[in-house]
Amino acid sequence: MSDIQKYSILVAGGSGSRMGSAVPKQFLLLKDKPILVHTIERFLELTDNQIILVLPAAEIEYWNREIITQKAGESLLKDLHRIKVVEGGASRFQSVRNGLGAIPAEKGLVAIHDGVRPIISLEIIRKSFEEALNHKAVVVSVLLKDSARVVDDNGGNKAIDRSRIRLMQTPQTFDLELIKAAFVTEEQSFFTDDASVVEHYGFPVKLIEGDYQNIKITTPEDLKIAEAFLT
Secondary structure (H helix, E strand, O other): OOOOOEEEEEEOOOOOOOOOOOOOHHHOEEOOEEHHHHHHHHHHOOOOEEEEEEEOHHHHHHHHHHHHHHHOOHHHHOOHHHEEEEEOOOOHHHHHHHHHHOOOOOOOEEEEEEOOOOOOOHHHHHHHHHHHHHHOEEEEEEEOOOOEEEEOOOOOEEEEOHHHOEEEEEEEEEEHHHHHHHOOOOOOOOOOOHHHHHHHHOOOOEEEEOOOOOOOOOOHHHHHHHHHHHO
16 A cells, blocks of 8 residues: 555644633643644654644644644654645535645545544554555444434434444545545535545445544543543
8 A cells, every 4th residue: 555645634623612721622731742743643653644734724823833833742843744734614524625625636545534533543544544445435433332212303212223323433534536526515514524425425435443442532521531541
């Protein structure tokens, strides 16, 4: 796979509202390092990988002023040339589309990952690219642990077979030509992730095994769990 060009779009557009913080959650410290820096470092471990970092326009200055100059760390700074910062849009869909637009190539593979999923393993990143080379659309997922019920429009509910349910994670990794074509469409309310965009385009998605530690940090409780995983 070394001759296949690889890109990773890291989408970091969340606010700190649910964290009770004025600082955007991707910049909150996790083990004395911003959450987003942990995430970037994981993807930089794959040496033949170009990173597109998508940030809200208002946070690009913060990234340059606070993160790069004070909190980045040596491992990130030495590979800064492999990171291209792109302005995000009003939604995740628009942010990913902006990230795709910053990739000049038409051939290759691209992994799309939440910037606040810092405990992603290099093994899963590699596996995602390998599977995408053969299947073109690959999503990391895990089994549902708890029992589940579906609620109807009248407030009734019934049990469903949890073995048939998968919880989606990132990275979601695609053939570059395919994902660019899929994102030409207009944004729809049912686009819950990048896989749903590709599915809408008419291409099937392959699920591969994820990791329960690959959590998305959204609340203060998530931050404590992530700290425990890194201990």
